[in-house]
Amino acid sequence: MTIKVLAIDDSRTIRSLVQKVMHDAGFACVCADDGIQGVAMFVQENPDVVITDINMPNLDGYGVIARIRSGAVNRTVPILVLTTESADHLKARAREAGATGWIVKPFDDDAIISVVRRVTGARA
Amino acid sequence: MSAADQTPASIAEFVTFFAGGQSFSIDITDVREIRRWSTVTPLPHAPAEVLGVMNLRGSVIPIYDLAARFGLPPTTESTRNVIVVAMHDSQVLGLLVEAVSEILSVARHQIQATPDVRSDSARQSVTGVITVGEGMTRVIDLGAVVQPRLKAGAA
């Protein structure tokens, strides 16, 4: 069964890039352009993994993680945070918020795919 | 025209025609179509060789009297006159000629350099000559024939 990825980022460019990389790796990928739509799509699409940006209008990445982690369904889904920051204290904050992993932008295609594989158990 | 696809680079194809009693050729890849003469709307203050503009399926294209352009007597009206519609550098234009003769296929080495001619405009616009039977045809450089565009900045 194909792994389904939900990518949440307010940047059109990043959504396009993530989707391309996921498709190339054989995953399905749906996108949302802000946190609120992201949470809505999460409920509808029931993805195997969520990749989300932190800085977004209306509802930021932390808010998205909080909503998913306290939601009714699939609340232990792996959530990967995708952001340009790499400072330790921000990573710790993300972990405390409930993130499963962290991907730094600009991301290496292979790195992001291997992280997605690792947290979803998808095989090559 | 499909012959053009198979033509190796050493061969060139030309459309030859008569203007002012003399034979001229242009590269076949520049030629779009051949049309019969139809009404031309004159342009104000245009040089003598610019007869005016014509409607080509909705596009407005300028018509040049090729004979006049080369300093030959202007082409007289005749039912045999045709307009050679050519394209150069995304400019579409028409050349009024007396008649179209044939399509020539020549090896590039058969195109000889233009002999020294007196007329300046002729020398600039003619890039070579080809022997055809007993006579010859002049190969024209379309770019040199075309009216240099008067951009508004020039005024």
Place this chain on the structure above:
Amino acid sequence: MTTMISIRDTFFEECEDLLAALADGLALIETGTEDSETINAVFRAVHSIKGGAGAFGLSALVGFAHRFETVLDALRSGRLAMAPAVLHVLQRSADHLTELVEAARDDHEVPSDVTAGFVSHLDACMGDDDPGSDDYSAFEFAPVSLCLDEPVAAKGFMIRFAPKAALFANGHEPALLIEALAELGTLDVVLAVGDLPDWQVTDPWVPCLTWSMVLQTAETETAVCEIFEFAEGLCDLDIQPMETFRAEPAPEPVVPDLPETSDMLPQPVTAAVPAAEKTSPPKTDDGEGRGPKATLRVDLERVDRLINAVGELIINQAMISQRVTELAQPSEAEVMVHVEDYRLLARDIQEAVMAIRAQPVKPLFQRMSRIVREAAEATGKQARLVTSGESAEVDKTVIERLADPLTHMIRNAVDHGLETPENRRLAGKDDCGTIRLSAAHRSGRVIITIKDDGAGLNRRKILGIAKAKGLIAQEAEPSDTEIDALLFLPGFSTAQTVSNLSGRGVGLDVVRAAVADLGGRVTIASTQGQGTEFTVSLPLTLAVMDGMVVSVAGQTMVVPLTSILETIRPGPGDLHALGTGDTLLLIRGRFIPTVDVARALGFRRSDPEATPLLLLVEGENASQCALIVDGVHDQRQVVIKGLDSNYGTVPGVSAATVLGDGQIALILDPDAIAAHRVIPLQIEGAFHVSR
């Protein structure tokens, strides 16, 4: 199919939107009407540009965006307070960011010292806070290792791993973590089952399993730690290199920790997911259409094709109309009704299609803010730009081609129009000059004005230079308006010294030519001591026009309806000869110069003896003249066919059109034909008819 090239295009399109949002945010802050969300939006705009730029390796852009973002982050978190000086740095930084984006898009370089200059201003805002101690490297992929141990080349590791409840809550899966370990080498896993609690009693949400593993690997401890990086604190983890392995045959059973997170029972669904209230989210990825107005990005080529087709439709409609008219049907005949319906329908379609290409001038005006700032810096003046009417819409091509002439007029206004701050103070004005840029729709045209509150034109100086250059006869005594118009002559420049800007050597004549190319006109008006105003008048669309069909020298031609004031059939006493073959029209007590259109175009009037018809036309500057034509037919809408692409500029003619009978009719430029009436005395030498 998305390729990296099209995603790159997407990125630069997105940058346009982000830079516009950035400018909007800063503008709000400038007027003091911002809220806390504004600075966040500004931050996000720069942050997003940085994020996307990184993906394409645009390191200069990433580097600068990062410095910029740092200051914005300090502002939004309150570590740094907003102040006018800070805002100015932000605006200039936004300008530079725009420049870097453009350079990246067009693949050329911005000198690094220029960028460094802007960076130093940004750093200065931060005080001594962290001037670059933020050691950002643009291509950092690897997460920072948590392990502080030296990576010892061990034969392997002994790993003890006991998850806590929080591990599962964070989406981790022990099996997957263990599998990841197994990929590093040979893994031996033992599950400690020795001391499991009674299943009946235990809370199933409380983890109580422990795994002991032996991993034989050549990998470093860092690699092992990395697998558990995000699980830190969510489990008990003990990693021992096998060198220090003590011979303990059996792993010790581990008492499970008490759960640390309090309540693992499912929460009631409080996350009010508003999926139902919204219109169903599109299955497409991009969520386009969630902005304030639903929009659609369309390939410009497709729009142009549609517009061309509609143009042909209009011509076709005219042809049908003509043929039907020739059949001489009574006007009440049904077919005439249909023909009329067709005409109106075609017109509706055409207007709707033209509206597709219409865009607000706002982005263009926003760019001008930057031009004003740069020009002010370069010339040591103080200037600000005030805009109005930015929502006025103009054809996209017009906007693009207006950018250069507008830039030049704005630069001119700052460079030549405004006085230095000292002089302004002496004149009782604010140190800071104001340039007002406005757009408005008026009688079927778009009027754009650039008005400065500077010193106004020095007419004596202008006239002096014009006479010295021979542009105007020595004995000429032109009116103020005519003197102002001299500035549009080629080669005219009053700059005594070459400032940073005017060194480029571009004159107002180029501006006028560019505007004329768009079918527009530019005029200038000035009041000494108060300022100068440029007015640019442009047609709304480039493709279709209302015209009056006339006959000139046996040819059918079209005169733009917007220029025509009235049609006149002169009576016996109305025309008066004036000396050298000119004729004046006496109308309502005023004398208006006339122009024989046929003669102006180099044709001959078909019947010079017949009483001509006159078209009273008004050019810009409100100057009037009467065009002599042989006949006036009807008004109709014509599709404009440019002559530029296949031919070039034709004197006195702005374009051509195809009539209902398939014939080409030239569209006259009344201004060009009449214009040599405006400055009567000189100019046959200075500029020729082909203008």
